[in-house]
Every structure is written in structure tokens, then in C-alpha cells.
Amino acid sequence: MEFTLKTTIKATAKQIYKAWLSTQGHTKMTGGVAFISDKVGDSFTAWGDHIKGKNLVLEPYHKIVQSWRGSDFKNTDEDSQIEIILNEIEAETELTLNHTNTPEDKDSEHYVEGWKRHYFEPMKAYFEFKK
Template structure:
């Protein structure tokens, strides 16, 4: 399965991009411990190791593509993929999240993105 979510933040695309790919920034922005890098091919973890993946494509201040899986994925299930697209207008950035190759029982990740990313990010960037 796959889904697309959109939300806006009172922040520049550069701020969101740099925070997402920074260990300290990602941790503060979500409230869960993260280890992140801004280099293609590097692994990352988020939410105290619950989420793991790798940076696949990085286009500064515009696009982040990462492989993505949680501890809930079964061993036989392939990694899913997230694509974040940032579109800024007058200091307000629309973030489009496209999450593909999600396990069939992964409907709950939609709510997870809202509660564990978008809501804390809105507070962080206000």
C-alpha cells in the first residue's frame, strides 16, 4: 500500500530539511531520539531505534528520499520508502510525504505520521 500526506509548517524549506537530517534537530523536533546524517547512503534511526533506514536521495531544501522500516515490519517484508517534498512560499513550507511499499497492515502509519511527526514539528517550528 501507499499513501500521500500534506501539511504546512511556519518554517523555511531549508530549516525543515536541515532539521530532518540533523541528529540533534530530528530528536528535538519529534521528541524521540534520532541518529541522522545528511549524506546519501548513510543509515539513520529515529524514535529510539523504532524506525531505521538509509538516505537514498537528497536534494538540498527540496527533496529527501529514505528507505524506512519499523520494528513492526516482518523480516520477509521489504523496506518501505518515504519521499519528502518541500515547497516554500513566503516562509511557509508545504511538506508532501509520499510513503510507498508499506506493508498491507500499515494503515496505522498514517496516524503515526500525524501524531509523532507533524504535530510535534508544528510546535517545534512555531
């Protein structure tokens, strides 16, 4: 199963990219504890080990591709994958999220709501407050 989400955040692509790929930034912008780096091949955790994955492709300030595995995945489930595309438009950045290979036994709305509630909403608040 796969889906695509888009949102606009009042921040530069560089600010979002750097925050996503740093332990301190990711933790602050989402409110969930994360350990992450900006190196291809490095593993990461987010939301206190609820999410685990690996950085697969990193194109500074434009694209992030990561394997993504939730703690609710079954042992037999393959890792899902996220692709984040950052497109800066004036003082804002359009973030496009493509999430592929999510477990078939989960409703896609479960993941869509999770992205909105645990990422997009706190990210918007974080960058708005940071201004």
C-alpha cells in the same frame, strides 16, 4: 500499499531539511531520539530504533528520499520508502510525504496516524516555538 500526506509548517524549507537530516534537529523537532546525517547512503535510526533506514536521495532544501523500516515490520517485509517534498510558500513550507511499499498486513491508517502524531504535530509545535 502507499499513501500521500500534506501539511504546512511555519518554517523555511531549509530549516525543515536541515532539522530532518541532523541528529540534534530530528530529535528536537519530533521528541524521539534519532541518529541521522545529511549524507546519501548513510543509515539512520529514529524514535529510539523504532525506525531504521537509509538516505537514498537528498536534494538540499527540496527533496529527501529514504528507505524506512519500522520495528513492527516482519523479517519478510521489504523496506518501505518515504519521499519528502518541501515547497516553500512565503513564510511557510508545504511538506508532501509519499510513503510507499508499506506492509500489506497493516492498515494504512496506522501509518497515517503515526506520521501525524509523531512527526507533523511535534514539528509544527517545534518550529512555531522556535520563532
